[in-house]
Amino acid sequence: MTHQKLRSSEWFAAPGKTGVGHRTWLNIQGYPDDSFEGRPVIGICNTASDLNPCNAHLTDLAHDVERGVLQAGGLPLTFPAMSLGEPLMRPTAMLYRNLMSMEVEESIRANPLDGVILLGGCDKTTPALLMGAASVDLPSILITGGPMLNGKYRGRDIGSGTDVWRFSEAVRAGEMTEAEFRSTEACMARSAGHCMTMGTASTMACLTEVLGMQMPGSSAIPAADSRRRKSAWLAGRRIVEMVTEGLRPSTIVTRESFENAIVANAALGGSTNAIVHLLAIAGRLGVGLELDDFEDVARDIPLIANIQPSGKFLMEDFFYAGGLMATLSEVDDRLHLDATNVAGTTLGDEIAAAEVHDRDVIRSREDHDALPESTVVLRGNLSPSGAVLKRSAASPELLQHRGRAVVFDGLEDLDARIDDPDLEVDPDSVLVLRNCGPAGYPGMPEVGNMPLPAKLLAAGVTDMVRISDARMSGTAYGTVILHVAPEAAIGGPLGLVRDGDWISLDVDARTLSLEVSDAELETRRSAFTPPVDIPDRGYTRLYIQHVTQADSGADFDFLTGGSGPYVPKRGF
Numbered sequence: 001m002t003h004q005k006l007r008s009s010e011w012f013a014a015p016g017k018t019g020v021g022h023r024t025w026l027n028i029q030g031y032p033d034d035s036f037e038g039r040p041v042i043g044i045c046n047t048a049s050d051l052n053p054c055n056a057h058l059t060d061l062a063h064d065v066e067r068g069v070l071q072a073g074g075l076p077l078t079f080p081a082m083s084l085g086e087p088l089m090r091p092t093a094m095l096y097r098n099l100m101s102m103e104v105e106e107s108i109r110a111n112p113l114d115g116v117i118l119l120g121g122c123d124k125t126t127p128a129l130l131m132g133a134a135s136v137d138l139p140s141i142l143i144t145g146g147p148m149l150n151g152k153y154r155g156r157d158i159g160s161g162t163d164v165w166r167f168s169e170a171v172r173a174g175e176m177t178e179a180e181f182r183s184t185e186a187c188m189a190r191s192a193g194h195c196m197t198m199g200t201a202s203t204m205a206c207l208t209e210v211l212g213m214q215m216p217g218s219s220a221i222p223a224a225d226s227r228r229r230k231s232a233w234l235a236g237r238r239i240v241e242m243v244t245e246g247l248r249p250s251t252i253v254t255r256e257s258f259e260n261a262i263v264a265n266a267a268l269g270g271s272t273n274a275i276v277h278l279l280a281i282a283g284r285l286g287v288g289l290e291l292d293d294f295e296d297v298a299r300d301i302p303l304i305a306n307i308q309p310s311g312k313f314l315m316e317d318f319f320y321a322g323g324l325m326a327t328l329s330e331v332d333d334r335l336h337l338d339a340t341n342v343a344g345t346t347l348g349d350e351i352a353a354a355e356v357h358d359r360d361v362i363r364s365r366e367d368h369d370a371l372p373e374s375t376v377v378l379r380g381n382l383s384p385s386g387a388v389l390k391r392s393a394a395s396p397e398l399l400q401h402r403g404r405a406v407v408f409d410g411l412e413d414l415d416a417r418i419d420d421p422d423l424e425v426d427p428d429s430v431l432v433l434r435n436c437g438p439a440g441y442p443g444m445p446e447v448g449n450m451p452l453p454a455k456l457l458a459a460g461v462t463d464m465v466r467i468s469d470a471r472m473s474g475t476a477y478g479t480v481i482l483h484v485a486p487e488a489a490i491g492g493p494l495g496l497v498r499d500g501d502w503i504s505l506d507v508d509a510r511t512l513s514l515e516v517s518d519a520e521l522e523t524r525r526s527a528f529t530p531p532v533d534i535p536d537r538g539y540t541r542l543y544i545q546h547v548t549q550a551d552s553g554a555d556f557d558f559l560t561g562g563s564g565p566y567v568p569k570r571g572f
């Protein structure tokens with residue numbers, strides 16, 4: 001390829017003062033004069049941040065990528081992007097996913113880049129990077145930081161997130177002391193990396209590989225394993241080739257790729273958050289994908305990976321057992337095996353090369369044909385635009401259930417009353433939490449797995465049906481119905497539920513019903529004022545005014561699609 005064909009040559013090979021202006025300040029960093037002559041310029045978008053511990057090690061991987069890019073004859077230029085630290089950000093990291101995606105998109109488009117390596121890991125960073133890159137559509141590879149090593153506590157393995165919820169309930173039930181709970185902290189996060197359960201980070205890492213946007217075989221490599229660094233190095237070499245080939249996300253990620261990701265999510269017992277993120281990414285690429293596809297495409301796909309929170313093991317075990325491609329070998333008849341990836345191979349090639357090394361961790365499909373789907377889509381008069389339930393993390397005895405609603409009008413109301421000894425609630429009650437959707441909270445926080453009332457925990461109750469317009473952490477579990485759309489705060493039926501109403505759930509029939517007549521609902525609706533409070537200024541105002549509902553990916557309505565890489569105007 002000649003440098004005239006490179007996008008970066010519009011900057012660096014420009015005549016006169018324009019070219020000088022673009023090149024001269026780069027001398028500050030000591031680049032030899034021939035650095036820009038026909039060399040693909042590779043942006044390395046680094047989300048390392050001390051405010052996002054799961055991504056804090058990504059600068060090491062950036063250096064490995066740089067080596068690979070240089071070896072292949074490219075010029076690596078690293079730049080930062082906003083980093084969304086799930087454990088620290090308030091009100092919720094999800095509020096900023098779209099903002100980060102905008103920053104990534106505009107940072108790539110505005111600069112003289114021919115290809116991009118995207119470094120992410122913690123939950124929202126991976127989808128935000130993919131959304132931004134998809135809207136520019138330059139050759140791109142995403143590298144996730146890898147899961148932490150297994151947590152170790154008093155002789156047993158513990159999982160990030162999942163065991164936080166377990167221990168928290170144990171404390172509230174009087175089975176664990178606060179001091180013991182505190183002592184688990186360092187045991188749970190003992191290496192670099194993201195959560196090592198099949199939470200949202202691990203799920204999105206795996207699904208990014210299935211979509212074809214992460215180097216094959218790399219998504220489950222532990223952060224502390226040197227093979228991750230080698231994979232990053234190879235990705236650095238490969239992105240230079242991709243620029244020469246003109247291989248772009250829109251070529252790799254197709255409707256078939258998304259169907260593969262949906263199948264993989266079911267086989268992995270992946271996070272419900274993946275639904276929202278995949279819908280948003282598909283929207284950026286102009287691929288037709290709907291909530292019902294998650295029901296139709298994944299139907300009868302059994303749970304193969306025995307990983308927390310749906311199973312027993314952790315990501316380190318998963319990698320040693322054969323990892324993602326070995327898991328997919330169990331459902332390969334449901335996959336589009338000719339789907340391609342950033343490495344230029346096909347999904348079928350990668351699956352054919354995979355082996356299962358531990359049948360306790362990656363189970364045989366023959367042994368589990370009877371297992372139900374991991375995630376289901378529920379509809380009914382309570383969720384006309386859909387809701388989701390992670391069946392694999394729910395209690396089988398609650399999948400057909402009828403109970404009276406106990407309604408909480410928001411997180412503050414929940415916090416104030418859930419442990420009230422006088423709360424009118426019994427084990428059959430259905431806990432309803434509303435005003436926690438995309439516009440209502442805003443940002444759709446991970447609070448859908450609301451705590452059980454202390455008095456019921458003390459009585460030995462371990463699960464109840466819970467319904468909300470919120471999300472829940474991919475590491476969480478329970479019979480938790482999420483993403484109810486439309487959300488209460490914009491007038492959805494969830495806002496019309498009253499204490500004592502009967503609610504029925506039938507997972508086999510995929511229904512969620514509020515047993516209140518249409519006439520009564522109409523009466524309630526006419527007296528209802530949606531409680532959305534729009535601030536006078538700032539990002540939150542933009543967010544509330546433009547965020548779409550969960551069944552559309554909770555992206556901004558004005559970000560659907562892409563603007564491409566072309567910038568017709570120059571600054572000087």
Ligand code: FES
Nearest residue numbers: 054122194195201
């Ligand atoms: Fe960052 Fe779980 S908190 S991946």
